[in-house]
Amino acid sequence: MTSEVGAQPKLAAVAAEPQTPETTERYDPHAIERKWQLVWEAESTWVVANPGSPEFDESKPKSYVLEMLPYPSGEPHVGHLKTYSVGDAIAHFRRRRGFSVVHPMGYDAFGLPAENNAINTGEHPREATEKSIASFREQFMRWGISIDWTREIGTHEPAYYRWTQWIFLKLFEKGLAHRHEAPVQWCPKDQTVLANEQVIDGRCERCGTLVEQRNLEQWFFRITEYAQQLLDDFDLLESWPENVVTMQRNWIGRSEGAEVVFRCEDIDLDFPVFTTRPDTLFGATFFVLAPEHPLVERLAAGTEHEQAVRDYVNESARATVEERADEERQKTGVPLGREVVNPVNGERISMFVADYVLMEYGTGAIMAVPAHDERDYEFAKAFDLPIRRVIEGTDPEQAKDEGLPYSGDGTMVNSGRFDGKHNREAYDEIIDWLASEDRGKQAVNFRLRDWLVSRQRYWGAPIPILYCDECGMVPVPEDQLPVLLPEIEEYAPKGRSPLAAAEDWVNTECPKCGGKARRETDTMDTFVDSSWYFLRYLDPRNDEECWGRDVADYWMPIDQYIGGVEHAILHLMYARFFVKALHDMNLLEAREPFANLFTQGMITRDGAKMSKSRGNTVSPAEYVERFGADTLRTYICFMGPPIKGGDWSDEGAEGIFRFLSRLWRLGREVAERSAEGGSMDGASGDGRALLAKAHWAIDKVTRDIDPRFQFNTAISAVMELVNEIYRLKDGLYDDPVGAAAVRFATSTAVSLLFPFAPHLCSEVYEWLEGERVWEQPWPEAAPQLLERDTYMLVVQVNGKLRDRIEVGSDTSQEGLLELARSSENVQRHLDGKAVAKEIVVPGRLVNFVVKG
RNA sequence: GCCCGGGUAGACAAACUGGCAAAGUCCGCGCGCUUAAAACGCGCUGCCCCUUCGGGGGCGUUGCGGGUUCGAAUCCCGCCCCGGGCACCA
Numbered sequence: 001m002t003s004e005v006g007a008q009p010k011l012a013a014v015a016a017e018p019q020t021p022e023t024t025e026r027y028d029p030h031a032i033e034r035k036w037q038l039v040w041e042a043e044s045t046w047v048v049a050n051p052g053s054p055e056f057d058e059s060k061p062k063s064y065v066l067e068m069l070p071y072p073s074g075e076p077h078v079g080h081l082k083t084y085s086v087g088d089a090i091a092h093f094r095r096r097r098g099f100s101v102v103h104p105m106g107y108d109a110f111g112l113p114a115e116n117n118a119i120n121t122g123e124h125p126r127e128a129t130e131k132s133i134a135s136f137r138e139q140f141m142r143w144g145i146s147i148d149w150t151r152e153i154g155t156h157e158p159a160y161y162r163w164t165q166w167i168f169l170k171l172f173e174k175g176l177a178h179r180h181e182a183p184v185q186w187c188p189k190d191q192t193v194l195a196n197e198q199v200i201d202g203r204c205e206r207c208g209t210l211v212e213q214r215n216l217e218q219w220f221f222r223i224t225e226y227a228q229q230l231l232d233d234f235d236l237l238e239s240w241p242e243n244v245v246t247m248q249r250n251w252i253g254r255s256e257g258a259e260v261v262f263r264c265e266d267i268d269l270d271f272p273v274f275t276t277r278p279d280t281l282f283g284a285t286f287f288v289l290a291p292e293h294p295l296v297e298r299l300a301a302g303t304e305h306e307q308a309v310r311d312y313v314n315e316s317a318r319a320t321v322e323e324r325a326d327e328e329r330q331k332t333g334v335p336l337g338r339e340v341v342n343p344v345n346g347e348r349i350s351m352f353v354a355d356y357v358l359m360e361y362g363t364g365a366i367m368a369v370p371a372h373d374e375r376d377y378e379f380a381k382a383f384d385l386p387i388r389r390v391i392e393g394t395d396p397e398q399a400k401d402e403g404l405p406y407s408g409d410g411t412m413v414n415s416g417r418f419d420g421k422h423n424r425e426a427y428d429e430i431i432d433w434l435a436s437e438d439r440g441k442q443a444v445n446f447r448l449r450d451w452l453v454s455r456q457r458y459w460g461a462p463i464p465i466l467y468c469d470e471c472g473m474v475p476v477p478e479d480q481l482p483v484l485l486p487e488i489e490e491y492a493p494k495g496r497s498p499l500a501a502a503e504d505w506v507n508t509e510c511p512k513c514g515g516k517a518r519r520e521t522d523t524m525d526t527f528v529d530s531s532w533y534f535l536r537y538l539d540p541r542n543d544e545e546c547w548g549r550d551v552a553d554y555w556m557p558i559d560q561y562i563g564g565v566e567h568a569i570l571h572l573m574y575a576r577f578f579v580k581a582l583h584d585m586n587l588l589e590a591r592e593p594f595a596n597l598f599t600q601g602m603i604t605r606d607g608a609k610m611s612k613s614r615g616n617t618v619s620p621a622e623y624v625e626r627f628g629a630d631t632l633r634t635y636i637c638f639m640g641p642p643i644k645g646g647d648w649s650d651e652g653a654e655g656i657f658r659f660l661s662r663l664w665r666l667g668r669e670v671a672e673r674s675a676e677g678g679s680m681d682g683a684s685g686d687g688r689a690l691l692a693k694a695h696w697a698i699d700k701v702t703r704d705i706d707p708r709f710q711f712n713t714a715i716s717a718v719m720e721l722v723n724e725i726y727r728l729k730d731g732l733y734d735d736p737v738g739a740a741a742v743r744f745a746t747s748t749a750v751s752l753l754f755p756f757a758p759h760l761c762s763e764v765y766e767w768l769e770g771e772r773v774w775e776q777p778w779p780e781a782a783p784q785l786l787e788r789d790t791y792m793l794v795v796q797v798n799g800k801l802r803d804r805i806e807v808g809s810d811t812s813q814e815g816l817l818e819l820a821r822s823s824e825n826v827q828r829h830l831d832g833k834a835v836a837k838e839i840v841v842p843g844r845l846v847n848f849v850v851k852g
Numbered sequence: 853g854c855c856c857g858g859g860u861a862g863a864c865a866a867a868c869u870g871g872c873a874a875a876g877u878c879c880g881c882g883c884g885c886u887u888a889a890a891a892c893g894c895g896c897u898g899c900c901c902c903u904u905c906g907g908g909g910g911c912g913u914u915g916c917g918g919g920u921u922c923g924a925a926u927c928c929c930g931c932c933c934c935g936g937g938c939a940c941c942a
Contacts, residue, residue, distance in 0.1 A: 026891090243856055243937075250855075250938055257942085275942060288942095324940085331940085361941045368942085375940050447941055568937085638877075640865065644858090645935090651878050652864070658892095659877080665892085703868085713866065716876035723876090726893085794872045799923045801872055825909085839922050844871055849922045 027664040029628020033759040037144055045774070046146040048102050050539070051554045063099035064555045065091040068563030068571070069533055071108045072132035076139045078603045078610065078636075078648065079564065081620045085633040086600055086642050086711070087562040088145045089755035093705050094559075095146075096754075096778040102555055104537040105140065105147045107133050109156035111526045112190065112206055115459040118491040125459040125491070129156060139621060143629045144758050151537045155529035160536060161461035162482035163546045164529055167578070169464055169475050176222045176581055177453075179473070183292055183359065184452060186214040191493035192456045193218060202323075213317060219454035219463060219522065223577045227252050227446040230576060233592055240597045241643075244568040251569050253447025258431045260440040262287060262340040262367065264351070267299065271340055274362035274445050277372065278430045279423040281344045282415040283390035284367040285380070287351045288333065291316035292359035296336070299351065303337035309353055316355045324355050331356055331379040342367070343439035344430070345416060354379060362445055370405065377405040390414050391423050451574065453525045458491050458498040460523030468510035468517040477511050483519070497521040530571055531578040534558055534593060546587070556590040565599040572597070598709055601645030603636070610648075618648050630757035631657045637711035637756050660760055663722055663749065666729075667764035670746045673733045676770065678740030686728045687741040692785050694745040697721040699781035701752045711756065718753045721745060743768055751779055794845035795820040797829040813840045820846040 040046065049055035067087035070080055091103040107129075114125035114132075133154060140147060153160050171177040185194045189209040199211050223230075231252055234245055257276035264271060271287070289296055291313045300309035312334045316324070323329075333354025341348055356375055357366050370380035371389040380387050393403065393410040412418045418426045434440030454463060462483045464476035476483055486505035491498050499521040500506060510517035538555045539547040557579075563571075575593045582588040602609065605616040623632050635656040639646035683691055697717045704714035725745050732738030747768040754761035754773050765773035788809060793816060795803040803823040807816060817840060820826060830850060837849035 246856065247937060253938095253941065255941070273942080277942080329940095356940050356942095358941065366942050373942065375942075378940095445941080565936085638864095646864075649864075649878070655877055662892090708868080710866095710868090712864095713876080716866075719876055792872080796872085796923080799871090804872070837922055839871090841871060845923090847871080847922055 027661040027760075029630055029660075029760070032763045033142070033144060033629055036759045036762045037141060039762075040144075040146070044150075046103060047148050047150050048100055050548075050551045052548070052550060057100055060098055060100040062555060063094045063101045063560070064534075064558045065094060065101055065103050065560045066534055066537075066558050066562070068561070068567060069106045069108050069530065070136055071111060071113075072129055072136050073113050074132055075135050076620060078618045078620055080136075080139075081143065081632060082600055082603055082636050082642070083562055083564070084140065084143065084145045085636045085756070086598070086709070087560075088633075088758075089637060089705065089711060090560055090562070091146055092755040092758065092774065093778065095774065096776065098777065102151075102538070103146060103148055104151035104153075104540075105145075105149070106151075106153035106533055106537065107136065107155065108526060108530050108533070109133065109154045110161075110460045110523075110529055112457065112459070115457055115491055116190075118459070126156065129154075129459075139624075142624055143620075143633065146758070151540045153533065153536055153540050155461075155526070155533060156459075158482045158484055159543065160533075161485075161529070163536065164461045164524065164532070165464040165476070165481050165483060166478065166546060167532060167582075168524065168528070169478065169481075170585055170587070171221060171581060172465075172475055174581070174585060176225065177219060178222065179217060179219050181215055181217050182220070182452075183213050184216050184218055185211045186216070187211055190457075191495055193452060193454070218452055220450040221453055221528075221577070223451045223574070224446060224448055226577050226580050227254070227448045228444075229580055230448075230573065233576070233580070236592045237597075238595045240594075241565075241599050244565065244572065244597065244599060247568045248573055251448065251573070255445045255447075257443055257445065258434065258440050259363075259443040260343060260367065260434060262342065262365075264299070264338055264340045266338050269295065271295075271365050272363050273365050273367050274443055275367060277369065278434070278440070279412070279427045280369040280372045280390055281342065281367065281430060282412075282418070283369040283371045283388050284342050284347075284349060285370060285386045285388055286349050286368045286376075287340050288354045288357045288366050288368050288376075288379070289336070289351065290357040290359040290364040291353050291355050293353075293364045296353055299336050299338050300353075305335055305337040308334045309336060312353055319355070331375070331382050333379065333383070343434060343437065350385075352379075352383075360449060361447065372405055372407055374405050374407070388414055451525075451527075451577075453528055454522035455525055456493055456495070456497040456521075457523055458485075458488060458493075460526060461485075461529060462499065463520040463522050463524055465520040466508065466510060466517040467520070468513060468515060470515050471510055471512045471517075474510055474512055474517065480511070485523075497523065499523070527570060527574050531574045532582075534575070535582075535588070549587070553589040556588065557592055557595045560596045560598065561594040562598045562600065564602070568599065598643070600642050601640075603639075603646055603648055605648040607647055623653065627653060627657045628660075628759075630760045631660055634660065634715060634753070634756045638715045640712055642709055642711055659719060659722070660757060662726075663753070664760060664764065666722065666725060666746055667750065667767055670729070670743050671767040674739035674743040675736070676743070676768070678736050678743065680737060680740045680744055683737050683741050687732055687735070687738040690724060690728050690732070690741045690745050692788070693721055693724045694748040695781045695785040697752060698748060698779045699786055702778065702781070705755065715753070715756060718749050721749050721752075725749070748779060751776065791843065793820065795823055795826050796845060796847040797826060798849060799847060802826045802829055809843075811842075813842060816840055816842065816846055820848070 049057065051058070065087060067083045070076065091101050095101045109129045114129045117123060117128050118125045155161065168177055185199045187194055187204040187207065187209055189207045190204060193216060194204060194211065199205065202211055203209060204211055231249065231254060255276050257274060258278040259272050259274055260278060260281065262271045262273060296309065296313060300306045331354065333352045336351040336353060338351045339348040340351055356379065357364065368376040368379065370376040370385065370387040372391060377387070387404065389404060390413055391406065391410045392413055393406055393408050409423055412421050412423055412426050418430065431440065431442050462485055464481060464483045466474045466476060468474050486499065486502040488498055488502050490501060506519050506521060508517050508519055535547050535552055539551045542548060572594070579588060579590055579593040583591050604610065605618060608614060608616060610617045620632065631653060635653045638656060639652060680691065697720065700717040701714040704710040704717070725742060729742045732742050747765055750761040750764040751773055762773050765771065790806050790808055793805045793807045794801060795805060803825045805819055805823060807819055811819070817838060826848070830848060833850040835848050836851050839847040839849070
């Protein structure tokens with residue numbers, strides 16, 4: 001059952017024997033789908049050559065269409081079906097629009113679920129994962145997704161993670177990967193540290209357990225080095241959903257302000273703080289440190305508060321992230337018995353420790369301005385500390401003390417020589433003054449934290465680092481990569497990585513001095529694997545280098561990326577960071593990985609998120625069995641705009657099945673009752689009307705697919721066309737020109753529907769045109785058939801519809817008015833009233849405004 | 853609390869630029885085909901009235917309240933509800 005990724009999977013191994021479609025009397029999706037899938041496989045239809053290879057076609061522009069790679073666990077679900085249906089429609093559309101499209105597939109195969117399964121069942125994560133991969137691959141083939149299978153990869157394969165490790169070493173070389181002790185989020189259930197991004201509401205993203213804080217030596221990637229560039233380079237993107245950009249912006253969290261140094265003379269130390277409000281410095285009446293601040297102990301030592309401080313710090317350490325973040329909770333804290341000097345006025349203010357100050361942000365210390373900050377105000381009230389207003393709002397209410405805390409703008413008071421100035425004006429002056437005194441400077445702070453990448457888990461790429469007693473930390477030499485994941489007996493973590501138990505593997509030789517060395521036993525976060533996979537697709541069998549530079553530069557950036565909005569921050573930002581770092585190391589031309597991003601909405605059932613426990617899942621495999629892949633894919637794209645979610649309905653899917661059957665029957669009938677290659681010249685009446693409808697559909701579908709991703713209305717337009725053919729066909733067959741129009745309209749319908757229902761459309765197109773629809777250029781709407789000779793003029797009186805008149809398209813404004821006025825019903829409404837105004841919008845309407 | 857989406861018929865939706873509200877699909881109803889049913893084809897599907905049965909007329913309507921405009925689902929102001937993101941970030 002397991003299979004090697006990249007060994008060109010064969011459909012013949014996974015599908016049943018075909019039937020001959022021609023012999024069936026009704027639409028048989030399975031026979032048709034099987035037939036075309038075998039054709040695509042036999043002819044390697046979707047394989048695309050790289051520059052430098054003999055098959056490379058340099059005449060076409062390139063397009064890299066990519067859906068987020070799946071995490072293989074069990075079988076694919078409806079979300080996967082949606083992602084790949086949407087992506088495949090785009091891939092097909094672009095191919096037929098003349099692009100050379102690369103559309104690969106792979107698996108994000110390392111990760112916790114497979115490992116948790118291993119802990120429970122003893123089954124090797126590789127076994128479970130590869131079983132799942134086989135199932136995903138089979139489904140993708142049955143869905144008929146147009147994938148270049150020669151580029152298939154799995155991130156758990158040594159041939160892949162060798163290069164994950166290689167990139168790690170490059171980052172290490174550049175100082176972008178580093179190891180240090182840090183307070184980290186620890187999940188006591190999974191027994192591992194988590195990235196900030198994997199903590200949701202203080203709980204482990206995977207298992208929901210409350211997260212604890214621990215101080216541990218960990219590996220980090222310095223994504224913070226790129227904080228500003230990650231913001232600036234949004235400008236380089238072509239089209240990203242605005243909400244995703246906003247979410248990333250908020251996550252990066254840039255704040256401008258000042259760093260101001262407060263001095264504690266008692267112990268002769270400087271305490272810098274970051275503030276966005278240097279204009280309120282004169283209002284600072286106390287000073288607060290985070291409980292984790294490294295100098296807290298030293299400050300309290302020897303004071304009467306020593307024990308109380310120690311207790312408070314310990315208590316804070318025990319509290320969960322969630323408890324501390326609860327805003328409803330009363331502010332807590334303890335005095336330190338020390339003072340610092342406010343640099344603007346020389347005032348000595350008391351120091352406190354309080355857990356509302358976060359060590360992770362800024363310097364872990366703040367100046368507290370209770371008059372102008374909500375949190376400081378609450379703390380001052382709770383501890384009865386002085387509150388001094390330094391800004392007065394213009395609103396008289398705000399000038400009084402009831403208006404506190406006041407965070408708006410206004411006139412400075414109690415601020416020495418800045419009194420009377422507007423606070424915005426004083427803002428920069430205060431910073432300049434502090435800078436000249438060497439007590440502060442302008443500063444920018446980011447909310448973004450460095451990316452914690454080490455995991456004390458088995459099923460991941462080993463971190464390629466050694467520890468030698470003599471030489472210290474030593475990177476594994478490139479020619480010794482990959483560092484293979486060893487086989488182990490026991491997957492359950494016990495506070496250290498399961499790899500630590502593989503003694504033979506851990507103990508090794510130092511490549512520098514030849515002495516004894518131990519391997520790093522942590523593995524990498526799986527987000528590392530998925531931060532560069534799109535580059536490996538481009539050159540997947542290269543074992544000399546990570547990717548050929550020419551090849552990667554040719555295909556990158558990804559022209560269209562498609563996936564769930566749940567990856568708006570994590571995956572998308574990590575991948576952006578990787579590409580920037582790789583660019584700066586001169587390994588890649590691109591600065592951004594995803595030029596265009598499309599995020600799809602989630603499919604629910606009975607209005608709720610699908611889940612096994614709720615028992616409301618939709619199994620794609622089951623429905624493919626019932627209706628065929630074309631029906632499912634088309635239905636998914638039809639249920640609503642793909643950007644939005646939608647609620648699954650069996651009746652809806654049946655409706656699409658009926659529609660495809662109707663199209664199939666139409667195809668059969670038209671193939672029988674009209675001749676191939678007939679001329680449509682001089683079509684008139686219904687024949688011409690049908691041609692006009694077909695061209696209308698071409699125009700509509702084309703515009704709906706490309707910039708808009710409005711697949712639902714594109715499919716509706718094809719339905720309208722099919723309905724129109726049914727209405728008119730019986731009156732047209734007898735005349736050769738009319739019959740040719742019917743044939744043209746029908747083959748146009750299947751040609752337009754092909755991106756959504758590729759198998760059926762290939763079949764019907766072959767009957768009608770004897771060609772392969774995917775080899776045909778996308779149809780173009782003829783302008784002369786889009787223009788109408790006449791249109792329905794809407795006539796309103798006081799904005800109310802009173803008549804509709806068919807008028808010639810070239811009728812003048814005066815002509816329109818005259819025709820409108822002559823309408824019987826309009827006259828009835830105009831009768832005896834004075835026309836105050838006449839509005840004429842040629843091509844649309846005439847509106848008479850009357851009085852009385 | 854802050855920042856984004858969204859609210860249209862019985863359901864999902866369409867209306868891209870301020871111009872006929874509701875295309876298309878589902879559900880429901882009727883007719884045809886059929887011994888019958890399914891399937892299929894055709895039609896109806898906001899309310900009221902007239903009809904010679906071809907159709908015609910009136911009214912209402914896009915979460916609620918106001919405004920701008922000849923004209924608003926669409927723009928502006930206020931509010932209600934639903935979904936998502938962030939949240940002691942100094």
